[in-house]
Amino acid sequence: MIDLEEAVMEIIVNAGQARSLCFEALQAARAGDIALAQQLLQQSDTFTRQAHKMQTRLIEQDAGEGRQPMTLIMVHAQDHLMTSLLARELSAEIVHLYQR
Numbered sequence: 563m564i565d566l567e568e569a570v571m572e573i574i575v576n577a578g579q580a581r582s583l584c585f586e587a588l589q590a591a592r593a594g595d596i597a598l599a600q601q602l603l604q605q606s607d608t609f610t611r612q613a614h615k616m617q618t619r620l621i622e623q624d625a626g627e628g629r630q631p632m633t634l635i636m637v638h639a640q641d642h643l644m645t646s647l648l649a650r651e652l653s654a655e656i657v658h659l660y661q662r
Contacts, residue, residue, distance in 0.1 A: 564623055566630065569616050573639040576613035580606045581646040584653040591660035599657045606650055613643050 587602035617640070624630040 564616075564619055566620075566633075566636070569620055570633075570635050570639045572616045573613045574642050576609045576616070577639070577642040577646040580609035580613065581642075581649045583609065584646070584649040587653050588656055591657040594660075596657065596661045599660070603650065603654060603657065606646075606653075610643075610646060610650060613646070617643060 583602050583606035587599040587606070590596075590602060591599035620630060630636070
C-alpha cells in the first residue's frame, strides 16, 4: 500500500519541477537558444513521467472503488500535475514559434 502523503508530495514536487523547467525553456527560447529550450523541455518530461507514474499507482490502488480518500492535498497534487502538463504543451508550441 502506498503512503498517501508521500505519494501526493511526490506528485507535487515532480509536477512543480516539470513546470519550472518549461518556463526555463521559454526563457531560453526567448534568448534565442532553441537547443537549450528543447533540452529543458525534455528534462521536464522526465519529471512529468515520475509524477504521472505515481498518479497511476494511486489510481490502480483505488481501483475505481473509492479506496483512496479524496483530500484537499490530493486535489492540489492533481492540479499541479494538470497545470504542468498544460505548461508543457504550450511551451513546446511557443518554443516552436521562436524557432521559426
